Amino acid sequence: MNTYPASQRIVVGVDGSRGAARAADWAAALAAHRGTGLHLVHALNLSGAATLLSRLPFEEYRQNRTKQAEELLDRLRSELLEKFPGLWISTEICADEPAEALVAASGQAALTVVGTRGHGGFPGLRLGSVGLRLAAHSHGPMVLVPAEEEPAAEHRAGHGIVLGVAAREPAEVIDFGFLLAEELGEPLRAVHAWQPVPPYNGYYYIEPSVLATAADELLKALLKPALRAHDMxxxxxxxxxxxxxxxxxxxxxDARLLVLGAHRHRTALSIGVGSVLHALLTHAPCPVAIVPITPHGAQN
Known part of the structure; x- marks a missing residue:
């Protein structure tokens, strides 16, 4: 059996939920396409409330939960191998809280994948706490796969990569989007949104037509190096x-994937990600790839 360096693996968090199964399926398809390994991580969260409220002695509770986790991972591994024969799949059970375990794993992975929500939360919740915390703290690129509830969503096939480009987008974020498009054989659409300066007393400080021209020129300038490097x-x-x-x-x-850079916010009362990214995590109709941005640029 082949083995792969941890830095080349795709890590996916699983908890037995439908959303996690969708995320694992998405991650397995990409791993098979890349010819790399898939690493399934299940967190027992032994410091959580369920452990404290259990009537069982701690060691017996831990053994029961570990056995359940092993059965879950074995079953999921078998299901994925039926769809992707020959895919190298490893598994890991850890005692940590899920977000903590996945943030740690993201430091060694090529990509970390989770569903937008798992067993926690309630019907209609679009983004769970694990997905949000991972978006705010992952050490490398990650993907959140929507935990769709509509039956038609299972058969939804997106096409193309959409790349969100901010006014000061680091080149690494743009390169990441182009690399994925090249790797998957998909066209790429780069989108930069701008807004006019609010008018005062019926007059604009800057004419919208001037801003439109400036925004178009800015986007072309930001994309120029990537267009040259990925001319196919x-x-x-x-x-x-x-x-x-x-x-x-x-x-x-109708996209296959949305790619965004994520500026990390560490101020008081901050949820860790910006308002645009948070809105997209809760409303995007397709998987969202996030490239974390440090004060010195994008972190891969």
Whole structure:
């Protein structure tokens, strides 16, 4: 059996939920396409409330939970191998809380994948705490796969990569989007949203037409190095006058994947990610790839 360095593996968090199964299936398809390994991680969360409320002695409770986790991972591994024969799949059971375990695993993975929500939460919840915390703290690129509830969603086949481009987007984020498009054989649409300066007394400080031209030129300049490096990728650049989150949700409606850079926020009362990213995590109709950005650029 082949083995793969941890840095080449795709890590996926699983908890037995439908959302986690969808995430594992998405991650397995990409791992098979890349010819790399898939690492399934299940966190027991032995410090959680369920452990404290259990009537069983701690060691007996731990053994029971470990056995259940082993059965879950064995079953999921078998299901994935039926769909992707020959895929190298490893498994891991850890005692940590799920978000903590996945953040730690993300430091050694090529990509970390989770569902937008797992067993926690309630019907209709679009984004769970694990997905949000991973988006705010992962050490490398990650993907959140929507835990769709509509039957038709299982058969939804997106096409194309949508890349959200901010005014000061690091080159690493743009390169990541182009690399994925090239790897998957998909066209790429880069979207930059701009908004006019609010008018005062009926007059604009800067004419919207001037801002539109500037936004278009800015987007082309940001994309130029990636277009040169990935000249085989069919690419389209759209600078649109719209609220950024709304523009990207609309652009991603029929997409296979939405790619974004994530600025980390560490201020008081912050949820860890910006308002645009948070809106997209809760409303994007397709999987969302996030490239964490440090003060010095994107972190891979």
């Amino acid at each position: 990728v069919p690419a389209q650049a759209d600078a649109v006058c719209a609220v950024p989150a709304a523009a990207l949700v609309d652009a991603a409606r």
